[in-house]
Amino acid sequence: MTELQRQTLRAALDCVIPPDDFLGAWEAGVGNYLALQFEGDLAPQMTFYLAGLDGLEAEAIARFGNHFFSLGPEDQNSILQSVESGAVNTSWTISPQKFFKLMVETAAEGYYSNPEQGGNIGEVSWTMTGFSKYGPV
Amino acid sequence: MKDFDAIIVGTGAGGGIVACVLAEAGKRVLLLERGHALSFAEVSRDQLRNQRLAIYGHNAGPDIEANPRVFIDPLGNRRIVKPHELDYHNNAACLGGGTRVYGAQAWRFSPDDFRMASKYGVPPSSSLADWPITYEELEPYYERVEWELGVAGDGSNLQAQIPRKRDYPLPPVPPGPQSTALREGARALGWVVSPVPLLINTAPYNNRPACIECKYCVGFACPSDAKNGTQNTVIPRALASGNCELVTDAIAEKIQTDSSGNAIGISYIGQSSTVPQRQEARAKVVIISAGAIESARILLNSTSTQHQFGLGNEHDQVGRNLQGHLYPRAYGIAAASVFNGVGPGVSIATTQFNHDNDGIIGGGMLADDFIKPPIDFWYDSLPPDLPRWGLRNKQFMRDNYTRVLHVRGPVQDIPNPEGRVTVDPSVKDRWGIPVARLSGTTHEETITAAEFMRERGEEWLRASGCETVWSTRPELMLSGRQHQAGTCRMGDDPGSSVTDKWGRVHSHDNLFVVDGSLHVTNGGFNPVLTIMALAYRSADYIANSII
Numbered sequence: 001m002t003e004l005q006r007q008t009l010r011a012a013l014d015c016v017i018p019p020d021d022f023l024g025a026w027e028a029g030v031g032n033y034l035a036l037q038f039e040g041d042l043a044p045q046m047t048f049y050l051a052g053l054d055g056l057e058a059e060a061i062a063r064f065g066n067h068f069f070s071l072g073p074e075d076q077n078s079i080l081q082s083v084e085s086g087a088v089n090t091s092w093t094i095s096p097q098k099f100f101k102l103m104v105e106t107a108a109e110g111y112y113s114n115p116e117q118g119g120n121i122g123e124v125s126w127t128m129t130g131f132s133k134y135g136p137v
Numbered sequence: 138m139k140d141f142d143a144i145i146v147g148t149g150a151g152g153g154i155v156a157c158v159l160a161e162a163g164k165r166v167l168l169l170e171r172g173h174a175l176s177f178a179e180v181s182r183d184q185l186r187n188q189r190l191a192i193y194g195h196n197a198g199p200d201i202e203a204n205p206r207v208f209i210d211p212l213g214n215r216r217i218v219k220p221h222e223l224d225y226h227n228n229a230a231c232l233g234g235g236t237r238v239y240g241a242q243a244w245r246f247s248p249d250d251f252r253m254a255s256k257y258g259v260p261p262s263s264s265l266a267d268w269p270i271t272y273e274e275l276e277p278y279y280e281r282v283e284w285e286l287g288v289a290g291d292g293s294n295l296q297a298q299i300p301r302k303r304d305y306p307l308p309p310v311p312p313g314p315q316s317t318a319l320r321e322g323a324r325a326l327g328w329v330v331s332p333v334p335l336l337i338n339t340a341p342y343n344n345r346p347a348c349i350e351c352k353y354c355v356g357f358a359c360p361s362d363a364k365n366g367t368q369n370t371v372i373p374r375a376l377a378s379g380n381c382e383l384v385t386d387a388i389a390e391k392i393q394t395d396s397s398g399n400a401i402g403i404s405y406i407g408q409s410s411t412v413p414q415r416q417e418a419r420a421k422v423v424i425i426s427a428g429a430i431e432s433a434r435i436l437l438n439s440t441s442t443q444h445q446f447g448l449g450n451e452h453d454q455v456g457r458n459l460q461g462h463l464y465p466r467a468y469g470i471a472a473a474s475v476f477n478g479v480g481p482g483v484s485i486a487t488t489q490f491n492h493d494n495d496g497i498i499g500g501g502m503l504a505d506d507f508i509k510p511p512i513d514f515w516y517d518s519l520p521p522d523l524p525r526w527g528l529r530n531k532q533f534m535r536d537n538y539t540r541v542l543h544v545r546g547p548v549q550d551i552p553n554p555e556g557r558v559t560v561d562p563s564v565k566d567r568w569g570i571p572v573a574r575l576s577g578t579t580h581e582e583t584i585t586a587a588e589f590m591r592e593r594g595e596e597w598l599r600a601s602g603c604e605t606v607w608s609t610r611p612e613l614m615l616s617g618r619q620h621q622a623g624t625c626r627m628g629d630d631p632g633s634s635v636t637d638k639w640g641r642v643h644s645h646d647n648l649f650v651v652d653g654s655l656h657v658t659n660g661g662f663n664p665v666l667t668i669m670a671l672a673y674r675s676a677d678y679i680a681n682s683i684i
């Protein structure tokens with residue numbers, strides 16, 4: 001993963017699960033989760049995923065003349081919405097919708113599942129939802 | 138070669154009980170299991186790889202690379218599927234089978250579940266039929282399961298529909314805020330509710346401790362060993378008798394027959410040495426308890442010159458009528474939190490709609506659900522109009538994880554002969570054995586009933602104080618999965634069934650099937666208690682009349 005792809009990833013993940021009173025995806029370790037998964041179950045999909053990140057960057061350049069990670073949240077979300085629906089402005093080598101679904105689902109997996117898998121640092125999502133707040137361990 | 142009184146293939150709900158009864162009756166038993174004993178740590182609490190949510194794998198077998206199946210979708214497309222994929226219709230493959238990681242709902246079928254054809258008639262293209270036995274004949278065996286393995290419940294409100302002579306040995310799980318809300322809703326609607334019976338120790342029982350009310354029940358192993366599967370109840374008893382030899386990691390290949398076609402034993406792939414080795418064992422009686430898909434596969438793979446289509450398959454019945462349960466589901470946002478973090482979480486049910494619904498064949502049970510880990514909730518329980526990402530999604534998780542009320546339940550599957558297991562002509566497992574191929578769907582009448590139950594679910598949630606309610610529409614698909622049943626159905630007529638009313642294969646005096654395969658219909662309830670009750674009944678018959 002190039003530094004640019006890493007920055008695109010960080011910005012995109014924080015749109016998928018933004019920070020508010022509780023950590024956003026990146027601070028909660030979703031990047032760690034993905035790094036582990038790309039060495040494991042998701043290894044066959046890594047090239048696909050990176051092509052999707054390149055696609056996000058290309059959309060940002062085409063539409064706003066700037067890096068995806070440099071855009072404000074409104075413009076970033078606008079790009080993500082068009083990727084989600086497949087209405088992209090540039091030529092994609094992969095299906096934008098499939099990339100988007102993979103990005104959203106794996107972000108949720110990292111954010112909401114066991115901290116041992118790399119994400120959900122400090123059980124942030126389990127505290128936020130109440131899963132670990134109530135009842136026996 | 139070793140010689141036994143009985144060889145049993147499979148240690149799940151059926152095989153585990155047969156092993157115990159026969160071994161304690163002094164019979165010499167060989168018990169084969171394709172998986173092996175799994176510790177609590179081995180099963181793990183991996184929220185992405187378990188029997189409830191198996192995105193990347195699962196936690197109780199079988200091995201994902203070694204055991205493919207073939208799935209043919211309703212359009213006729215054929216593809217190879219791995220064990221953790223939904224279309225594989227997996228059940229756990231380990232000591233205890235599915236009971237190692239199940240949710241342990243311990244429902245009896247109701248008397249009408251045994252006479253579906255008489256009660257409703259047979260819809261076109263279905264194979265709906267009556268059982269060759271009645272509820273009354275099975276009732277003592279239900280009671281035996283409940284007391285020997287341990288079931289927690291309260292049968293008083295069920296008495297009118299599912300009469301019982303003796304109550305449960307253990308008190309029901311305590312009600313939580315979700316059950317209180319649903320109880321109020323049911324009261325407003327005039328519906329009868331009862332606690333969900335569970336094969337869980339709510340108090341110490343059989344020298345094992347009580348449930349510690351953790352959040353990881355269905356799909357996981359129990360940290361206090363209070364969930365009663367065959368692996369911690371009847372199988373230890375079978376082994377303690379000194380009459381039962383357990384061989385794990387043993388892959389059954391085929392039932393061996395002699396020159397006149399009688400069953401004489403089994404061949405299996407043993408893995409006690411570093412190189413898998415084909416082994417054979419002989420016995421007076423062979424009992425197949427591998428689950429509805431694998432049991433059918435073993436019979437179909439047991440070909441010989443006398444039985445070129447497999448054993449018991451003279452009338453092309455083995456593997457047909459595969460059924461399980463569709464699960465209508467409804468969700469609503471309650472006025473306040475309905476989550477206290479106390480497991481197992483499933484606590485209250487209505488059996489109001491299992492039968493006698495206008496225009497519906499059968500019906501089903503509705504209950505609240507086990508505690509869902511947040512990622513399971515994220516995949517399963519969000520409203521369809523909620524964005525899947527962004528702040529709104531995150532804040533819905535924050536605000537409503539503890540407020541979403543959820544009811545779901547199994548709907549009586551209307552069987553048809555085209556929902557079936559065959560063996561694939563080309564795909565083989567790691568040991569060279571032809572694999573199961575699944576095809577067909579459930580009958581359209583099942584969808585009609587499921588749709589009716591979905592509406593009842595929404596109705597219950599609205600009456601329970603939920604203003605916003607949503608639900609999942611049932612789709613016409615093959616059902617099977619962990620409730621798989623029906624592929625070697627019992628019957629009096631060898632032309633339309635595979636076994637007699639004892640589970641004995643019509644064409645073979647000493648070959649039995651004992652698992653969900655026997656179910657003529659699968660009830661509108663979780664099937665495990667019925668599998669277990671039938672296993673006690675068949676095992677008594679085998680011990681008293683066969684060997």
